[in-house]
Amino acid sequence: MKALRKWLVVVAAMAGTGGYAGIGKGEDLRVVVIINNQAGYADAVVAGAMDVSGRVFRQAGVLVTWQEAAEGPVYDQGADLLINLARAAGTVMGIEGTGFAAAPVDGRPGYLIWVFRPAVDKVLDGRWLPVPRSALLPKLLGHVIAHEMGHLLGMNRKHASEGLMKANWHKAEIQLAYQGKLRFSEDECEKIRLAVRARNALPYRAIHEERR
Template sequence: MGWKGVGVLAAILWTVPAASTAQSVTIRTYNNYGVATDDLAAARPYVDAVFAHAGIEVSWIDCWYGDKEVAGASARCRQPLQAHEVILRLQAAHPQPGKRYVSMGFALVNIAEGVPFLATVFPDLVRSVSRDAHLDFGLLLGRAMAHEIGHLLLDTNRHADRGLMRAGWSHVELRQNVETDWAFGADEIAVIRAAAVRRNGL
């Protein structure tokens, strides 16, 4: 599923959620890149933990792997996106040799209608950084995923001075693994919790 497929997703109408807790978010995963199942399974607990610290329960729906729908994919993958759901797209960035990349993903925020729903992470860039920093790929992938989904719930591309939502992640910071470097700040938690409540009420 490429940009054309995303265009279809962007046209999905928001619907009222049938059953979800007051502070929860569901992540529909479109693994276009083909991240190995084991690597994705290793990354997700980091996302779960970061949002659990903010009081948000995360659930996952696998919709796409490589160039086709996941076998036995949930019917939700073909239904209108609900306000408490977001889309996580994993796709290749195809970095050019010698070019320096500073971002492992992006999120579309401040949209005209509805709520932000599309986050993209580039696993090839994540793997490159993890290799250079001598860091576990699954750990860094989870942090990158949580960061971009955080942008959706905060509805901003602005970065914080510290914590998970800061712009720059040095190799030293990645290896030191200081807990507060990879968590939302108190102000961010308040915004994220309010966004989750609002999304579940739409």
């Protein structure tokens, strides 16, 4: 239980695999994300998942910085998003119940995301692919995180008929996730850039704003 409530400390994984041509050409779109590993995942699993979701967003032209969590309340930290990896099962929502993104109804930027480990485990147990769980888990988790981040960065309440923003993932999506090919569509990438651009233009980060 010692990992419970432990704040994972990781710095941005900036190494990328090509991706959106806009990066490095004048536009600097960033989101700062805190991951709170309350689910007891091994550090390597969370680090792998962050690498995966960071790459997905890099392909959309956005650099994700995984912020080191300081001591004290998260609301003092001024990040854009807070991702809680939870041991609990959520109610039925998100991709097979794996995640949930909370969006304020008053127009303020949302920041809170939950990922439910039991539902992620259930997808893993579905034996969609004949690959080791240890190899699939970080990739699956990373894409679940990217999907939920997508909801707070341009795709509020919207799901797609294919790809990363589908409401339900089956073998095809799990396979693409494993191959690192489950991505946002071009249209979604544009929405993400618009949303991140708007956030970056604000004089505060969403989590800071929440405590005011």
